[in-house]
Amino acid sequence: MKTIYLDNASTSYPKPACVIESMTAFMTGLGCNVNRSSYSTAYEAEELVYETREALCRFFGGPDARNVVFTKNVTESLNMLIKGLLKPGDHVLVSSMEHNAVMRPLVQLASRGITFSRIPCDETGALITAAMAGLLTEKTRAVIMTGASNVCGTLMPIRQVGAFCREHGLFFILDSAQIAGLLPIDMARLGIDGLAFTGHKGLLGPQGIGGFVISDALRAVTEPLISGGTGSFSHTEDLPPVMPDRFEAGTLNLPGIAGLRASLDFITEKDPSALIRHEMALTERFLKGLAPLIEAGDIRLAGKPGPEGRIGVVSLQMTGLDQARAAYELDRDFGIQTRVGLHCAPSAHKTLGTFPEGTIRFSFGYSNTEEETDAALSALFCLCGKG
Numbered sequence: 115m116k117t118i119y120l121d122n123a124s125t126s127y128p129k130p131a132c133v134i135e136s137m138t139a140f141m142t143g144l145g146c147n148v149n150r151s152s153y154s155t156a157y158e159a160e161e162l163v164y165e166t167r168e169a170l171c172r173f174f175g176g177p178d179a180r181n182v183v184f185t186k187n188v189t190e191s192l193n194m195l196i197k198g199l200l201k202p203g204d205h206v207l208v209s210s211m212e213h214n215a216v217m218r219p220l221v222q223l224a225s226r227g228i229t230f231s232r233i234p235c236d237e238t239g240a241l242i243t244a245a246m247a248g249l250l251t252e253k254t255r256a257v258i259m260t261g262a263s264n265v266c267g268t269l270m271p272i273r274q275v276g277a278f279c280r281e282h283g284l285f286f287i288l289d290s291a292q293i294a295g296l297l298p299i300d301m302a303r304l305g306i307d308g309l310a311f312t313g314h315k316g317l318l319g320p321q322g323i324g325g326f327v328i329s330d331a332l333r334a335v336t337e338p339l340i341s342g343g344t345g346s347f348s349h350t351e352d353l354p355p356v357m358p359d360r361f362e363a364g365t366l367n368l369p370g371i372a373g374l375r376a377s378l379d380f381i382t383e384k385d386p387s388a389l390i391r392h393e394m395a396l397t398e399r400f401l402k403g404l405a406p407l408i409e410a411g412d413i414r415l416a417g418k419p420g421p422e423g424r425i426g427v428v429s430l431q432m433t434g435l436d437q438a439r440a441a442y443e444l445d446r447d448f449g450i451q452t453r454v455g456l457h458c459a460p461s462a463h464k465t466l467g468t469f470p471e472g473t474i475r476f477s478f479g480y481s482n483t484e485e486e487t488d489a490a491l492s493a494l495f496c497l498c499g500k501g
């Protein structure tokens with residue numbers, strides 16, 4: 115039985131061949147560290163890292179390649195930005211659709227006197243922007259928000275939030291996990307001060323590589339979360355004063371950076387707008403196909419009913435069926451691979467009315483086809499007794 119992978123919101127699969135080739139080439143042809151050696155292959159590795167910083171800076175409209183910091187993933191990036199910025203007494207705004215990569219650091223910081231308010235979203239996950247001003251306090255320091263819900267795909271109004279932050283003198287930190295590589299992001303134009311990204315989702319790179327791009331203003335008031343050896347300024351035990359060394363301690367994931375560099379080239383060559391058009395065409399096809407099951411009450415859709423205002427992530431509940439059992443049968447009987455549960459976002463599910471049962475999530479990627487989309491629909495009809 116052929117398997118059909120529809121869990122791209124978790125991680126993109128399959129990876130482009132060039133990603134695997136680039137990682138293999140690094141490990142077999144270079145294999146050394148950067149900033150720690152003085153021979154030709156070490157210089158080649160340093161050039162690769164710098165070129166990747168430059169590519170990411172261009173891709174996200176960042177202020178300077180030196181302001182691109184590598185981490186393991188978007189969760190580590192958000193922790194570094196949140197915990198490095200906030201001090202006792204500070205207050206921030208978040209949406210009610212946030213992933214635990216934002217919420218758990220904030221809840222953890224509550225014991226240090228840091229507070230947050232949730233900007234309400236409607237039953238489709240759309241941000242109620244009119245509620246933002248009323249949540250401000252004299253201590254509000256930043257807005258921290260996802261670019262799109264990992265549960266139902268609803269997009270957040272990034273441009274409006276950025277303008278709000280500029281108007282009120284707030285920092286804007288964006289969790290770009292679900293939109294990086296799919297939607298255009300220009301930090302300067304959108305008013306983003308800190309952009310946290312991961313390489314393994316829409317950027318089509320490997321797991322274990324991520325990072326953040328930071329504005330000069332945010333950098334100036336953010337303390338490094340991790341410190342240690344950098345291979346630079348080794349004459350002192352103080353933190354390096356320069357970027358990106360100030361935030362990058364320890365050995366970088368150089369094979370991951372090599373893979374990410376290749377994936378960025380792949381996306382640019384394919385054109386991000388073409389990739390998102392393909393994914394949204396499949397999403398629209400899937401949503402239209404679900405309509406009879408929704409009308410019959412066999413399925414409940416979470417989030418927006420159509421393709422507007424969303425990315426290629428669709429969550430649903432099977433009426434009268436245990437969600438985990440249904441997802442298991444989709445895989446066992448039809449080879450349809452999805453994700454089921456609360457997707458590390460309990461607040462989002464409470465907003466959508468799908469807590470505590472959770473949902474089955476179908477998320478489309480660049481390699482999925484119309485035939486695979488139709489196969490997923492057929493499987494759902496069968497589970498509902500209408501196949």
